[in-house]
Amino acid sequence: xxxxxxxxxxxxxxxxxxxIHKEDFESGTAAALAGGFTAVLAMPNxxxxxxxxxxxxxxxxxxRSKARCDYGLYLGGAEDNAxxxxxxxxxxxxxxxxxxxxxxxxxxxxxxxxxxxxxAWPKDRPLAAHAGGRSLAMVLLLxxxxxxxxxxxxxxxxxxxxLIRAAKxxxxxxxxxxxxxxxxxxxxxxxxxGSGRAEVRPRLATEQDxxxxxxxxxxxxxxxxxxxxxxxxxxxxxxxxxxxxxLETALAxxxxxxxxxxxxxxxMLRLMHSGPRCIFGLPEQEETWLExxxxxQWEVRGEALQTRCRWSPFEGMRLRGRVxxxxxxxxxxxxxxxxxxxxxxxxxxxxxxREQRGGEGERGPT
Amino acid sequence: xxxxxxxxxxxxxxxxxxxIHKEDFESGTAAALAGGFTAVLAMPNxxxxxxxxxxxxxxxxxxRSKARCDYGLYLGGAEDNAxxxxxxxxxxxxxxxxxxxxxxxxxxxxxxxxxxxxxAWPKDRPLAAHAGGRSLAMVLLLxxxxxxxxxxxxxxxxxxxxLIRAAKxxxxxxxxxxxxxxxxxxxxxxxxxGSGRAEVRPRLATEQDxxxxxxxxxxxxxxxxxxxxxxxxxxxxxxxxxxxxxLETALAxxxxxxxxxxxxxxxMLRLMHSGPRCIFGLPEQEETWLExxxxxQWEVRGEALQTRCRWSPFEGMRLRGRVxxxxxxxxxxxxxxxxxxxxxxxxxxxxxxREQRGGEGERGPT
Numbered sequence: 076x077x078x079x080x081x082x083x084x085x086x087x088x089x090x091x092x093x094x095i096h097k098e099d100f101e102s103g104t105a106a107a108l109a110g111g112f113t114a115v116l117a118m119p120n121x122x123x124x125x126x127x128x129x130x131x132x133x134x135x136x137x138x139r140s141k142a143r144c145d146y147g148l149y150l151g152g153a154e155d156n157a158x159x160x161x162x163x164x165x166x167x168x169x170x171x172x173x174x175x176x177x178x179x180x181x182x183x184x185x186x187x188x189x190x191x192x193x194x195a196w197p198k199d200r201p202l203a204a205h206a207g208g209r210s211l212a213m214v215l216l217l218x219x220x221x222x223x224x225x226x227x228x229x230x231x232x233x234x235x236x237x238l239i240r241a242a243k244x245x246x247x248x249x250x251x252x253x254x255x256x257x258x259x260x261x262x263x264x265x266x267x268x269g270s271g272r273a274e275v276r277p278r279l280a281t282e283q284d285x286x287x288x289x290x291x292x293x294x295x296x297x298x299x300x301x302x303x304x305x306x307x308x309x310x311x312x313x314x315x316x317x318x319x320x321x322l323e324t325a326l327a328x329x330x331x332x333x334x335x336x337x338x339x340x341x342x343m344l345r346l347m348h349s350g351p352r353c354i355f356g357l358p359e360q361e362e363t364w365l366e367x368x369x370x371x372q373w374e375v376r377g378e379a380l381q382t383r384c385r386w387s388p389f390e391g392m393r394l395r396g397r398v399x400x401x402x403x404x405x406x407x408x409x410x411x412x413x414x415x416x417x418x419x420x421x422x423x424x425x426x427x428x429r430e431q432r433g434g435e436g437e438r439g440p441t
Numbered sequence: 442x443x444x445x446x447x448x449x450x451x452x453x454x455x456x457x458x459x460x461i462h463k464e465d466f467e468s469g470t471a472a473a474l475a476g477g478f479t480a481v482l483a484m485p486n487x488x489x490x491x492x493x494x495x496x497x498x499x500x501x502x503x504x505r506s507k508a509r510c511d512y513g514l515y516l517g518g519a520e521d522n523a524x525x526x527x528x529x530x531x532x533x534x535x536x537x538x539x540x541x542x543x544x545x546x547x548x549x550x551x552x553x554x555x556x557x558x559x560x561a562w563p564k565d566r567p568l569a570a571h572a573g574g575r576s577l578a579m580v581l582l583l584x585x586x587x588x589x590x591x592x593x594x595x596x597x598x599x600x601x602x603x604l605i606r607a608a609k610x611x612x613x614x615x616x617x618x619x620x621x622x623x624x625x626x627x628x629x630x631x632x633x634x635g636s637g638r639a640e641v642r643p644r645l646a647t648e649q650d651x652x653x654x655x656x657x658x659x660x661x662x663x664x665x666x667x668x669x670x671x672x673x674x675x676x677x678x679x680x681x682x683x684x685x686x687x688l689e690t691a692l693a694x695x696x697x698x699x700x701x702x703x704x705x706x707x708x709m710l711r712l713m714h715s716g717p718r719c720i721f722g723l724p725e726q727e728e729t730w731l732e733x734x735x736x737x738q739w740e741v742r743g744e745a746l747q748t749r750c751r752w753s754p755f756e757g758m759r760l761r762g763r764v765x766x767x768x769x770x771x772x773x774x775x776x777x778x779x780x781x782x783x784x785x786x787x788x789x790x791x792x793x794x795r796e797q798r799g800g801e802g803e804r805g806p807t
Contacts, residue, residue, distance in 0.1 A: 174575075186574060186600040208552060209540075212579035219585065220607045234552040241586045 077396075079344065081113025081363040081403065082326060083351040085203075085252060086228055086299035088178075088318065089115075091137050093122025098304040098383045100141035101418045103322070106302070106382040107144045108409040108416060110322040111365045111398040114144060114357060114424060115302075116168045119151035120179030126153045131163060135423065142421030143414060144403060145360060149203070151181045157191040165427040168355055169201035169226070174210035177276040178303065178317055190217050198223045201355050207277055211235050215242050215249060224248035226354055229301050231257040231277035233287035240294045250354050252299035253288050255328045256319050256388060261285050268388055271315030275303070275388075292338060297351040300325045304384035307377075320382045324389045330369055330396030357424050362405040369396045381414060443762075445710065447479025447729040447769065448692060449717040451569075451618060452594055452665035454544075454684065455481075457503050459488025464670040464749045466507035467784045469688070472668070472748040473510045474775040474782060476688040477731045477764040480510060480723060480790060481668075482534045485517035486545030492519045497529060501789065508787030509780060510769060511726060515569070517547045523557040531793040534721055535567030535592070540576035543642040544669065544683055556583050564589045567721050573643050577601050581608050581615060590614035592720055595667050597623040597643035599653035606660045616720050618665035619654050621694045622685050622754060627651050634754055637681030641669070641754075658704060663717040666691045670750035673743075685754045689746050694755070696735055696762030723790050728771040735762045747780060 089103035098106075100117075107115045117138070119125035125134055125148060134148055147168025150160045160170060172192055173181045183189050193214075196202050203226040204214045211227060215238070218225040230236050230251045242249050256275065261282050265273040273279060288295070303318025310316070329343050351357070374393050377386035401409035408416035422428070455469035464472075466483075473481045483504070485491035491500055491514060500514055513534025516526045526536060538558055539547045549555050559580075562568050569592040570580045577593060581604070584591040596602050596617045608615050622641065627648050631639040639645060654661070669684025676682070695709050717723070740759050743752035767775035774782035788794070 186578065186604060190600075190604075209575035209579045212552065212582045213575045216578045216582040216585070216604075216608075219582070220604075220611055234556075238552060238556075238582075238586075242582075245586055 076399065077367040077369045079111070079365045079367055080348045081360050081365060081401070082111045082347045083114045083357060084112045084300050084302065084322065084325070085116045085297055085351040085355055087115045087117055087302040087322065088120070088304070089117045090304065091121065092133060096383070097306055100138045100146075101143065102381065102383040103302070104143040104146065104421055105414040106320070106322040106380065108401050108403070108414050109381045109398065109412070110324070111326045111367065111401060112144065112322060113360055113363050113401065113403045113408070114146065115322075116147040116149060116355060119149045119171055120173070120177070120181050122179070124151045124179060124181050125149065126151045126156050126181070127159055128163060131166060135166070138421070138423065139419065141418045143416040143418055144408065145422045145424050147355065147357070147424045152183060152192040153181060154183060154185065154188045157188075157195040161195040161197065164197045164200045166425050168425055169203050170196045172202065172204045172206070172214070174204055174206040174214060175276075177205060186213065189214065193217045193221045193223060193225070201226055203228050205229070207232065207235055211238060215247060218249065219247050224250065227251040229254050229257065229277055229299060230288070230295070231280050232284045236287055236291045236294055240291055243294060250296040251294070252297040253295050254299055254301045255321055255325045257285065258288055259328055260388060269311070271312065272310045272386075272388065274310070274315045274317040275319050276317040289337065292342065295346060296354060298325060298329065298346040299351070302382070304382050306384050307386050310386070319388045320380070320384050320386065323380050323382065324375055324387055324394065326367070326398065327373070327394035327396050328389070330367070331394050334369070334395050358429060360404060363403050365398055366400040367396060368399050371395070371397050373397055442765065443733040443735045445477070445731045445733055446714045447726050447731060447767070448477045448713045449480045449723060450478045450666050450668065450688065450691070451482045451663055451717040451721055453481045453483055453668040453688065454486070454670065455483045456670065457487065458499060462749070463672055466504045467509065468747065468749040469668070470509040470512065470787055471780040472686070472688040472746065474767050474769070474780050475747045475764065475778070476690070477692040477733065477767065478510065478688060479726055479729050479767065479769045479774070480512065481688075482513040482515060482721060485515045485537055486539070486543070486547050488545070490517045490519075490545060490547050491515065492517045492522050492547070493525055494529060497532060501532070504787070504789065505785065507784045509782040509784055510774065511788045511790050513721065513723070513790045518549060518558040519547060520549060520551065520554045523554075523561040527561040527563065530563045530566045532791050534791055535569050536562045538568065538570045538572070538580070540570055540572040540580060541642070543571055552579065555580065559583045559587045559589060559591070567592055569594050571595070573598065573601055577604060581613060584615065585613050590616065593617040595620050595623065595643055595665060596654070596661070597646050598650045602653055602657045602660055606657055609660060616662040617660070618663040619661050620665055620667045621687055621691045624651065624654055625694055626754060635677070637678065638676045638752075638754065640676070640681045640683040641685050642683040655703065658708065661712065662720055664691060664695060664712040665717070668748070670748050672750050673752050676752070686746070686748045686750050686752065689748065690741055690753055690755045690760065692733070692764065693739070693760035693762050696733070697760050700735070700761045724795060726770060729769050731764055732766040733762060734765050737761070737763050739763055
C-alpha cells in the first residue's frame with residue numbers, strides 16, 4: 076500500500092449555488108475524497124457568480140454546512156468589481172479572471188478591466204486566469220507590467236505551454252496547471268465520446284498539443300481536474316454545455332502514467348500536492364494522508380462515481396491504482412468506496428477563515 | 442513662409458501591384474509630395490502580397506520606374522515565411538505583421554507564427570505590427586521575451602495607448618504611430634461620412650479614445666496616414682473595403698492643431714519627421730525641404746487631390762496651412778498644386794538599395 080499526502084485540486088466547479096442538480100458542495104467533496112483530494116478550490120462561475128460580499132457569504136454558508144473535505148472559494152472578476160473583490164481577498168482562495176468565453180456569465184472583454192483586477196488584487200494573493208491564445212499573452216504581459224504573479228488555468232495547447240515556458244525562462248512570475256483530460260484525450264477522441272459529451276473548454280486539442288504538454292511537464296506546476304459536472308441529459312441534449320467531471324479519475328490516470336514510466340511519483344506529487352499548495356499558499360493539513368493501492372486495475376464506470384453527474388469521459392478505460400483510505404485531519408474520511416467524512420467536516424482554507432478559527436496550522440508557503 | 446524638413450510617412454498603401462485602379466506608385470507618390478511627404482513606406486498587403494523574393498522584386502521594379510518621392514517597401518509576414526523574409530530584410534524598410542483582420546490576405550492567426558517572425562527578423566531592422574486589443578498585448582509580450590523592438594501601427598483606442606505607455610515606462614522597446622483620422626474623427630462621424638466611406642481598420646473609435654490619443658501624444662512616436670485608397674464606387678458599393686486616403690490632408694490637419702495650440706510645431710516635426718526617421722533608420726534626405734504657408738485656409742475637396750481615388754474623409758473641412766513647394770534632393774519636386782518630380786525620381790531607401798547606389802547619405806540614426 077502506498078502512503079501519499081492528501082491531494083489538492085486547485086480547479087473544480089461544485090455548481091453551488093444555482094445548479095445543484097449537477098453537483099453541490101456535498102456530492103462534489105465526496106467525489107474529491109473518493110479521488111484522493113483532501114482540498115479543492117472551487118470556481119466562482121456559479122449562479123449567481125461569486126462577485127461580491129453577498130454572493131460570497133451565501134456560498135460560504137453552503138460550503139460550511141455541506142463540504143466533506145477542505146476547500147477554498149474563488150472570487151470572480153467582473154468588468155466593474157475590481158476594488159470590491161480586492162477588499163474580499165482574505166476570504167477567498169484567489170481571484171479568477173475569465174478572459175475567454177466558457178460556461179457561465181463571467182467574462183472580461185476590455186483590456187482595461189483585466190488590468191484593473193491585476194492592479195487591485197493583492198499581490199500576495201493568488202490570481203488565476205482562464206486565458207488561451209492572445210488572451211494568455213495579454214494576462215502575462217499585464218502581470219509583467221504590474222510586477223505580480225498570475226496562475227494560468229488548464230493550459231491545453233502547444234503554443235501556450237511554449238509561451239509560458241519562455242515567460243518562466245525570462246523570470247516572469249507565472250505558474251500553470253494542466254488537466255488530466257488534456258493529457259490523455261485529444262480531438263481524435265471526440266467521435267468516440269460523442270460530440271456533446273466531448274464539449275469542454277479549452278477544447279480537446281491535437282495530438283501534437285497533447286505531446287507538447289507531456290514534453291514540457293517540468294514547466295507545469297499543477298494538475299487540476301477542472302472538474303465541471305453536467306448531467307448526461309444536458310451533455311446529450313441539443314445545447315451541450317462544456318465540461319467534464321474529473322475528480323475521481325485524475326489520480327488513477329496519473330498513477331497509470333507513473334506505472335508506464337511517463338513521469339516519476341515525485342513529479343506526480345509535485346503536480347498534485349506541493350505545487351498547488353505552494354501556489355495557493357495553503358496550510359499543511361495535519362494528520363492527513365492517503366492509502367493507495369498502486370497496482371490494482373479497475374475500469375471507469377460513471378454509475379459507480381460519487382459525483383452527482385455519474386458519468387466520465389474516461390468511461391470504460393482500464394486504469395491502474397486506486398484510493399483505499401483517506402485520513403483527513405486525523406479522521407478516516409473515505410474507505411473502500413465509502414465516503415465517511417460527514418457534510419460540514421470540511422474547512423474553509425482562506426486566510427480569514429483560518430484566522431477566525433484561531434490560526435490553526437502554519438500560514439503556508441506563500 | 443515656413444521651411445520644414447521633408448515629412449516621412451511610415452504607413453501607406455500604394456496598391457501596386459494588383460489594384461492600380463485605386464492607386465499606384467506614380468499617383469501615390471504624387472499625393473505624398475502634394476502633402477509634404479518626401480519619403481513613404483509602402484505596405485505589403487498588395488495583390489500578390491510581398492512575402493517572398495519574387496513578389497518583392499516585381500514591386501521594386503514598379504516602384505523604381507514610377508515613384509516620384511523616396512520610398513521603402515515592407516515585406517509581409519505569412520504563417521510560414523519567417524526564414525525567407527528574414528533573408529530579404531536588407532531590401533525592405535521593415536517587416537509588417539498583421540495580427541488582426543484587415544484588407545488583404547495577410548493575417549497571422551497562430552501565436553507560434555508571430556513568434557517565429559519576431560525571432561527570425563533581424564533585431565536591427567524595423568518590425569511593425571497591426572495589432573489591437575489582445576493582439577497588441579501578444580506582440581508586446583513576444584517582443585519582450587525575444588528582447589527585440591516592435592513598432593505598433595495606427596493605435597486607435599484608449600486601452601491600447603495606455604498599454605503602450607505602461608510598456609514604455611517599463612523599458613520595453615516599443616514605438617507606435619497614430620493616424621490623423623483617429624486624432625480627428627470618431628464613431629460620431631460615421632453617419633456624416635456614410636457607413637461605407639467610414640469603413641476603416643482600426644475602426645473610428647469613441648470620443649474618449651480620441652481624447653486619450655491627444656492626452657498621450659508624448660507616448661506616440663509618429664503620425665502615419667495609413668493612406669489606404671479605394672475608389673468611391675467601391676466605398677459606396679455593397680461591400681465597402683476599409684481604408685481612407687490621407688497623404689494630402691495630414692500636414693494641414695496637424696498644422697491646424699498647431700495653430701489651435703493643441704501641440705507645438707516641434708512636437709509635430711518629431712511625429713512627422715524625426716520620429717519615423719529614427720525608428721525606421723532612414724538616411725537624411727540631403728537638400729530636401731518644404732515651403733509651407735502656415736496661415737492659408739483651404740477647404741478639402743476630393744476632386745482636387747492627386748490620389749487616384751480623389752475623395753477624402755475630411756471632405757469640406759476647412760484646414761489651415763498648405764504646402765507651396767517641395768524640394769527633394771535639390772530638385773523642385775512640387776509647386777503650387779503641381780507635381781514636378783517625374784516618375785522614377787524616387788529612391789528606394791532600403792539598406793541594400795543604398796548600398797547598391799554607393800552608400801549615399803549616412804546610415805541613419807538606428
